[in-house]
Structure formats: structure tokens, C-alpha cells
Amino acid sequence: MARPLIFGLFVGLCVAAIGGLAAATFWNVYSSPSPRVSPGVKIADVDVGGVAREDVAALVHARLDRYAQGHVTVQLPGGPRKFKAADLGYRPELAATLAQIEALGVAPRRAAPRRAARR
Numbered sequence: 001m002a003r004p005l006i007f008g009l010f011v012g013l014c015v016a017a018i019g020g021l022a023a024a025t026f027w028n029v030y031s032s033p034s035p036r037v038s039p040g041v042k043i044a045d046v047d048v049g050g051v052a053r054e055d056v057a058a059l060v061h062a063r064l065d066r067y068a069q070g071h072v073t074v075q076l077p078g079g080p081r082k083f084k085a086a087d088l089g090y091r092p093e094l095a096a097t098l099a100q101i102e103a104l105g106v107a108p109r110r111a112a113p114r115r116a117a118r119r
Contacts, residue, residue, distance in 0.1 A: 043101065057098055064092030 037056055039049035044063060048056050068086040 037101070041101070048101075053102075056101065057094070060097055060101065061092075061094055064094060064097065068092055 035053060037048050037051050037053070041047075041049050043056070043060060046059065046063075048059065051059075068084070068090055070085050071082045072085050072088060073080050073082050074088075
């Protein structure tokens with residue numbers, strides 16, 4: 001009776017150890033950001049693949065500032081008027097934008113989905 005209980009505990013501990021090792025490996029691989037953006041990443045129409053993070057931050061900051069200073073035409077009852085996007089409440093969120101670019105730019109490539117075999 002005690003023998004199956006010990007065997008079950010042993011198997012449970014082995015499964016827990018393997019799960020812990022897998023979690024530690026995943027964390028170790030994906031928790032440290034790459035110093036460069038992955039190839040193939042574009043921001044607007046600018047290819048930033050392989051560019052250093054600091055350079056991407058400067059590029060994104062300049063692009064967001066340009067958007068904030070851009071004009072938006074609003075149709076009002078008295079006719080159309082142009083406003084700066086910043087005057088209408090647009091506030092660039094550089095940190096959030098960079099975090100999203102980083103999340104997209106360092107993710108591993110997914111394998112293409114398999115197609116069903118034709119009969």
C-alpha cells in the first residue's frame with residue numbers, strides 16, 4: 001500500500017521539477033530583451049530591422065512628434081477647420097509605443113500553418 005503512494009509522490013515531484021525547469025528556461029530566454037530589433041520589423045514605412053534600440057526610440061519619438069504637429073481637418077457647422085492633432089488631445093505615448101514595438105519585434109517567428117493534404 002505504501003509503495004504506490006511513494007511511486008506517485010516520486011512521479012509528481014518529477015513532473016513538478018520538469019515543469020519548473022521548463023518555466024525557468026522560458027523565462028531566461030524571453031525575459032532579456034535583444035539589443036537590436038528583429039529583422040523585418042517596420043515602423044510606418046521605415047524598416048528598423050537590425051537597428052539598435054536607442055536608435056529606434058529616437059526614430060519613433062521623431063515620428064510621434066511629427067504626428068502631434070500634423071493637421072486634422074474637422075467639419076464644423078461653420079465650415080471645415082484645421083487643428084493640430086496635439087490641440088485636439090493627441091498625446092504621443094512613447095513608452096507604450098516602444099513596448100509594443102519591442103513585443104512585436106523580438107517575438108519568435110511562428111511556423112506557417114500546415115495546409116490540408118489534397119485528395
